[in-house]
Amino acid sequence: MKTIAIIPARGGSKRLPDKNRIPVGGIPLLVHSIRYALANTAIVDEVYVSTDDETIKKIALDYGAKVIDRPKLISGDLEPTISALKHVLETVETEVENVILLQPTNPLRSENLLKEAFEIYQKDNYDSLFTVSRSEQKLGKINNNLFVPFNYTIGQRSQDIEPLYFENGLLYITKASLILEDIIISEKAFPFEVNHIFAKVDIDTQDDLDYAEYLLEKFKD
Template sequence: MKNIAIIPARGGSKRLPKKNIKLLDGVPLIVFSILFAKANSNIIDEIYVSTDDEDIRNIALKYGVKVIERPKNISGDLEPTVSALKHVLQSIDLVVENVILLQATNPIRPENLLKDTFEIYQKQNCDSLFTVSRNHKKFGKIIDQKFIPYNYKIGQRSQDIEPLYFENGLLYITKASLILSDIIISEDAFPFEIDHIFANVDIDTQEDFDYAKYLYHTHIKP
């Protein structure tokens, strides 16, 4: 039974063209996820890039990972990520137990993230795990032109409010059998909390990329 990493990377982004191979410090974004996977070869048996783009394909092959050609019918803007993962599983001749999903648009992860999450994943006998981070903002709804606080009371200090968490996209681990049933995060998935400077980064626009570049040169590689 194998553990594989899958990096889905379409070529057809509209808001930020070719975003998966934009250069961050001279390195294509997707390469950060490839190198992270390769650095965890004690856990990951094979690395696959799923793409419909020739440039992405060539970069992946240059870095020595396997490429699965993604069909056009599952390469559209509205197609869920699980479609690409499922297609990879159906295209390879391996008995896969666990899939580690690494998104190219979340390029920077803590060095020990997979080690720490995989230990919990196995110890808790999870069928899926995903990373989350705490959001310290005060949320509310606007109803009938009135602001209704959601997670706090007016005047309450932000450090005293009940915490809310968001799915940060840094890492997912899921049983292959779940993905074949079109599920990445199960109802009882383990939420692994992480506080990391790049947890707020999901590159989809030029502004996102510029922010990621700023954080990278400020906190990762000054």
């Protein structure tokens, strides 16, 4: 059975129009994820882009990915990612065991990230894995115009605060059978910790794009 990579890349975007097609480092944003998947052929058998956009479809095909035409019905702003993943699995004519989700809005990933994550996923027989990063911030809530600390006490040193983690979106690995049950991250999913600066890039605004461009230049070979 196969391991496939799926890159959901619809055409619409309100905050940053056509963001999946915007050049970042000289190539369209979604191409970074396509190239990353294609660079890991020891793990990934096929690379699919799910899209409702003809321009994105052409870009994906030009850069070596296969394309699944996503119906408009599951291409809206409020439609969850799982809908696109399920549609791909229900469309492809092959038996899939594992799905690697690569979000195009997270274009920067370290070279060995997928290899290291997939080894843990297989070795310990997890049904899903996702990447997380530690938050170094002092977090709290505002209730009745008062700040209420959440993970620390006022005056506590930053290095002593309770460790909290956030889902950074870099990488997800899930059994295909779970996705067909509307699950990407299971209750027993392994949280793979990534504290590289790339984990802070999730493109939704022009400032995010500019930051990605800066990092690409900084870390280029």
